[in-house]
Structures are given as C-alpha cells and as structure tokens.
Amino acid sequence: MxxxxxxxxxxxxxxxxxxxxxxxxxxxxxxxxxxxxxxxxxxxxxxxxxxxxxxPIGGVRAHFSDPLNIELGSRSLRAYQDFPHRPGADIRLDTVGYLFLLTSAQQAAEFEISVAIQNSLDVPSRMVSPAEARRLCPYVSTEGLVAAVHSPTDGHARxxxxxxxxxxxxxxxxxxxxxxxxxxxxxxxxxxxxxxxxxxxxxxxxxxxxxxxxxxxxxxxxxxxxxxxRPVRRQLAFTEPLSPPAPRIPFTIDFSSSAYFHNSDDGLLFGLADPNQEDGFDTTWTPEWLELFRDVVRHRAPALADMETVGGWAGLYEVTPxxxxxxxxxxxxxxxxxxxxxxxxxxxxxxxxxxxxxxxxxxxxxxxxxxxxxxxxxxxxxxxxxxxxxx
The missing domain is CATH 3.50.50.60 (FAD/NAD(P)-binding domain)
Known part of the structure; x- marks a missing residue:
C-alpha cells in the first residue's frame, strides 16, 4: 500500500x-x-x-446476540457510512443487508431473542418468512427453511x-x-x-x-x-463473471453450516468454515474445501452448486476460547x-x-x-x- x-x-x-x-x-x-x-x-x-x-470477506453488521457486540457493530457501521468524509476514502460499502437462513425451530427461537435485543438498540433487524427470504435472495430454496432474519442496514465493504x-x-x-x-x-x-x-x-x-x-x-x-x-484458516472463492449478472443480494448465510455468499464485482463470493480445520498459520488455498460448500448449497441455493470458480483466498481467523x-x-x-x-x-x-x-x-x-x-x-x-x- x-x-x-x-x-x-x-x-x-x-x-x-x-x-x-x-x-x-x-x-x-x-x-x-x-x-x-x-x-x-x-x-x-x-x-x-x-x-x-x-x-476480502468484508462483511459489516450489527447483527449479534450480545449487546456489547451489537454496540461495537453499530458504531462501526456508522463510521463506515461516514468513511468517504472521515478519514476520506471510498471503501465500496454496499448496504445490501444480511440474511441468516434458519432450518430449525430452536434457531428461530434463539434469533427471535437476538432480534429483540437488536431492536432495543436501534438495529432494524426482523424475522422474515422463507418466502420473503427467497424474494430477498432469489438463489435461496425454501425447502427445509423454517425462518430467516433480515438486517437491512448491514452489508459489505473492501x-x-x-x-x-x-x-x-x-x-x-x-x-x-x-x-x-x-x-x-x-x-x-x-x-x-x-x-x-x-x-x-x-x-x-x-x-x-x-x-x-x-x-x-x-x-x-x-x-x-x-x-x-489461536490461528484458524478460513477459505473463500470467487465465481467467474456471471451472465446474466447476479442480482444484488444480501450477504446470505446458511446458519447451520456457516456457508455464505454475496456479490463480488461481476460474480459471487463463496465461503464456508470447515469444521475440521486444524489450528495453524498455513494460508495455502486448497480448492478441495469447495466441495463442502457445494454439498450445502445443493440443498439451500442449488444454482450456486454448479457455478464455476476462478480462484480464491485463504486467510486466518484469530480465535479466542x-x-x-x-x-x-x-x-x-x-x-x-x-x-x-x-x-x-x-x-x-x-x-x-x-x-x-x-x-x-x-x-x-x-x-x-x-x-x-x-x-x-x-x-x-x-x-x-x-x-x-x-x-
């Protein structure tokens, strides 16, 4: 830089x-x-x-279950919205919202509690039906979907x-x-x-x-x-440019699996946390992990399972107990x-x-x-x- x-x-x-x-x-x-x-x-x-x-995962959100994390996220969202003025740079902030996809009644009950806490702290998140989740993100299959949560002021930046x-x-x-x-x-x-x-x-x-x-x-x-x-490797991938272009969609997460996707340039960005990933500083990108992602999205967002990817990244999470x-x-x-x-x-x-x-x-x-x-x-x-x- x-x-x-x-x-x-x-x-x-x-x-x-x-x-x-x-x-x-x-x-x-x-x-x-x-x-x-x-x-x-x-x-x-x-x-x-x-x-x-x-x-470049780049997600920015105030959607958390803990009030302290909600406040840290909210304060940061406001700062990112103001970034062109202070300190003065275009960070390609795209306020597309976050969409969490829920596949069990227990998940829905827990997220309802989180949404109530978020709303009390002026975060406008809300529970939505499977049908509305599909309207917000046309890639989503409603089969097996119990509910979803949409947080419209969240998004992603670079x-x-x-x-x-x-x-x-x-x-x-x-x-x-x-x-x-x-x-x-x-x-x-x-x-x-x-x-x-x-x-x-x-x-x-x-x-x-x-x-x-x-x-x-x-x-x-x-x-x-x-x-x-402790360091834990996380990997993501990018699709080739899509034609017709991908619709503008929320940062969408299948909560059960952690699989996620959102717009990136002329295509989509894919990610998933490998539950069997061992600790370590290795940041080698291994495309094989994509099969884990594809196995999930075949059910949750079928069109993504067959999209061609053109590379990706591996980076480190810094994880506490x-x-x-x-x-x-x-x-x-x-x-x-x-x-x-x-x-x-x-x-x-x-x-x-x-x-x-x-x-x-x-x-x-x-x-x-x-x-x-x-x-x-x-x-x-x-x-x-x-x-x-x-x-």
Missing part, C-alpha cells in the same frame, strides 16, 4: 508502538493521530493489510480500501509505518514495557498496543502476557494495551475499537464498557456467551 515504508533501521524512540498493520492497527493509529497523539510507529512484519485484513484509507490519513498526520519489520522481543522493567525489539532495530517506547491478530499470542508471550488467540474479542489494558503491564482475537469480527468492529483504544490510551471513558472483553476473563471464569455465527 502507498503508505508503507521499509526501514533499514526503525526510529530509536516512539511514544506509541502499534504492533500489527492490519485494519485494527491502522484504525488505532488513525484515531490516536486524529486525537493529537504524536510519535506513533506501526510495526508490520509484511505489507499493510497482509494478514487477515487483506482477505477491507484493503479501509486499511489504506486509515493508513493514508494516519501517515499524513505523521504516523510512521515500518513494514517488512518483524517484532523479535519486548523489554519490560517492573510493570512497564520499555522497548520493542525488531529485526530492523530497537524502539524505546512509552506504550505498546498489540493489534497483531492471529500472531497476538506470540507477542503476548514476549511481554509475559497471556493473550489466548469464547469467540469474543480481547480489548483492554494489561493488568500486569500498565502501558501494554491490546485489541485482538476478534474471531472473524475484526473488520466489522474496527472503527469502534479504534475509538476505544484511543480512549484507553488517553484515560478517557470509552462509549461502551469493554471490561467484559478483558483478556483476564479466562482466568476468572467470566467468559462471555460465545457468538455462534462468526462470519
């Missing part, structure tokens, strides 16, 4: 070092710089957005454009982006981080913010902080902040999290109480109810 710079030696000192140059790191840098924080260095082992942020928009604005405000720079160690004295070691030099610093995504556990280990994040994020300030190291472990929700929550981390750094009260997302919750047994739908 245009803002990235490669350093033979990184700056010797910084007020803030942000580890990770994805949507989270770039968004945090933007929010800090906008608030007047000077001397920020973002350290990224590859190119900006080369981790999970570079893989993660790479968001990273670039945040990073360009932050760079104009003086933020340094040290790309192709790997963190190799972290120095601490008593209850404070004092320096970040990289393969391009050492940076003495006053604050470290870990936004390293799937690699956050390794960064935590360097500082003696437990950030329970309860599939909820880790956001907070370390209890052991007072100047170590973290925002990671989003379990597939990082892109859609990034603007809100940028605000929150800015406020934590400035000792201001964030717009929502994020204490339930402390990494310490797993030691105290205070896990949050897991979010089941992680697309």
């Amino acid at each position: 245009s803002t990235s710079s490669t350093f033979r030696t990184v700056p010797p000192t910084a007020e803030v070092v942000i580890i990770g140059g994805g949507v989270m790191g770039a968004g945090i840098a933007f929010h800090l710089a906008e608030a007047g924080v000077n001397d920020i260095v973002v350290v990224e082992r590859g190119d900006l957005g080369s981790g999970s942020s570079g893989k 993660p790479g454009l968001v990273v670039r928009g945040y990073a360009d604005s932050a760079a104009r405000a003086g933020v340094t982006f040290a790309t192709h720079t790997a963190v190799t160690g972290i120095d601490t004295i008593a209850d404070r981080v004092t320096a970040v070691h990289t393969d391009q030099g050492v940076i003495s610093c006053s604050t470290v913010i870990c936004a390293a995504g799937a690699w956050a556990g390794q960064i935590g280990d360097m500082a003696g902080i437990d950030l329970p994040v 309860d599939h909820n994020a880790l956001i907070g300030r370390s209890g052991e190291l007072a100047n170590f902040l973290y925002a990671t472990g989003f379990s597939g929700h990082g892109f859609l929550q990034a603007p809100a999290v940028g605000e929150i981390v800015r406020d934590l750094y400035l000792d201001r009260t964030p717009f929502v109480d994020i204490s339930p997302l402390s990494a310490d919750r797993f030691r105290t047994g205070a896990e949050i109810r897991p979010e089941a739908h992680v697309v």
